[in-house]
Amino acid sequence: MSSSVTMDETEPAHSAYPYFNGGVAGTTPSAALGSANSSSSSSSPYSLTNRAYSDPAASAYSLYHQYYGGGAYPYGMGGFGGTSGTGAGGGFAAKGDYSSAYYGSYASWTGNPYSAYMSGSSSPSTSSAPTIYQLSSIPPPTTLTETAAAIDSDLLKPPGRKGSTSRGRSKRRNSGSPDIETQQVDRVFIWDLDETIILFHSLLTGTFATKYVKDGQHLHLLGQKMEDLIFNVADSNFFFNDLEECDQVHIDDVGSDDNGQDLSNYNFHTDGFRTNAASTEVYLATGGMRGGVDWMRKLAFRFRKIKENYNTYRNNVGGLLGAGKRDDWVTLRSDLETHTDGWLALALKCLQLIEARTDCVNIIVTQTQLVAALTKILLFGLGPLFPVENVYSATKIGKDACFERIMSKFGRKSTYVVVGDGKDEEVAAKTMNFPFWRISSHSDLVAFYNALDMGFM
Secondary structure, three states: OOOOOOOOOOOOOOOOOHHHOOOOOOOOHHHHHHHHHHOOOOOOOOOOOOOOOOOHHHHHHHHHHHHOOOOOOHHHHHHHOOOOOOOOOOOOOOOOOOOHHHHHHHHHHHOOOOHHHHOOOOOOOOOOOOOOOOOOOOOOOHHHHOOHHHOOHHHHOOOOOOOOOOOOOHHHHHOOOOOOOOOOOOEEEEEOOEOOOEOOHHHHHOHHHHHHOOOHHHHHHHHHHHHHHHHHHHHHHOOHHHHOOOOOOOOOOOHHHOOOOOOOOOOOOOOOOOOOOOOOOOEEOOOEEOOOHHHHHHHHHHHHHHHHHHHHHOOOHHHHHOHHHHHHHHHHHHHHHHHOOOHHHHHHHHHHHHHOOOOEEEEEEEOOOHHHHHHHHHHOOOHHHOOHHHEEEOOOOOHHHHHHHHHHHHOOOOEEEEEEOOHHHHHHHHHOOOOEEEOOOHHHHHHHHHHHHOOOO
16 A cells, blocks of 8 residues: 555645645655755744654654653653554554553653643743642542442442332332321221211101111110210210300311310319300300400310310220110110111221221211211210211311312322212212212122222222
8 A cells, every 4th residue: 555645636735734834745744744844944833844854753752752841752652763663563562561661651741741830830931920829639538438338238229119019009008108197098988977887867767767667666766865875975075065056177176276274173164165145246254255265265175175085985985974874875786786787887897997908098077066976976886997087077168178178188199989878978079079989778888898898999
């Protein structure tokens, strides 16, 4: 292969570039360098004029030597001096021999060109003295000197999906925080109370007896006994007479008016909360204006006491009733269960199945006043399944507003299922786009239990 380089005739002579000064088209690199020697001297520091270099490699080496103060050629290229480069790789060290011939010259070259800027003892030859910066030796950060054992191994692991060996609703709960208050509830079951979980009004009206061909007179008597017991307990333990006209949706709705006063020796009968006057704006001699700060504080005291009594006796209704009434209550519940063909037992099986799930919760929303509803829950044995915070009364605001409050509490990520018998909860569920399961017979409760047991609900 010819060593000459032929330039295109259309290309202009590179007279403007100092490396090609005096270059002629069609000449070899060495000839071009030779002709450069014969041309007029150039003021450019990169001009090759007035320097005779017979060999390209030697010329390049001498040029480097002149401008970098005697520094060796990088990467051991000094081996090319005086050679024609005909031997392939002749200037490099042999395979496996990377001694000072290769690295030593590189080390001497790396610091040389910038020594004037780094040492501070001299400055580069320029017309004006530049600003000289002193670089101090800064120790490396401690985090870089730590051993690998001190680094958390979890940070080095790539993100991946958590392993799962079985399908089920509970795996969503397990993926969250172990704190039960911050865990996401997967499914919220909103129950109606009367004629869904318990039978009460239909016994008094005779509707149940007519539908199932029962002794209506006996069922009415049983319903009457339960009603008397409910109102007696509600009045003696839950301030029903005091709160009948100032009912609340939730047990904590007036909690902000409670100043936390100790109620151990507080006398609710003489605190001036009640009045015989019919007007709702009458001034109470000792309690102040109804709806005022002092009156609201006394109202909050009553709801706090209701909450304490409910939590105390939710698992021990017999202790609330006393020895004499307890036996009558147990007998009454047994008779009701027998003559209603085990309605409450079927509802309890559904509730207990939901309660056993760690990611589900039972809520009651009823048209009954809150105090009466809490009393019913206790007397029908539902206390262990419903904390007092999970009971809402829709008497004042309606069920759709109650559903909105529940959704704001548990969040939009949860699934809500409404279980009831009436038109009001069905319409509210449709408004909120909640699925609705109608309960109108024993077979509906059985079907709902099967759906829960098979994981469909």
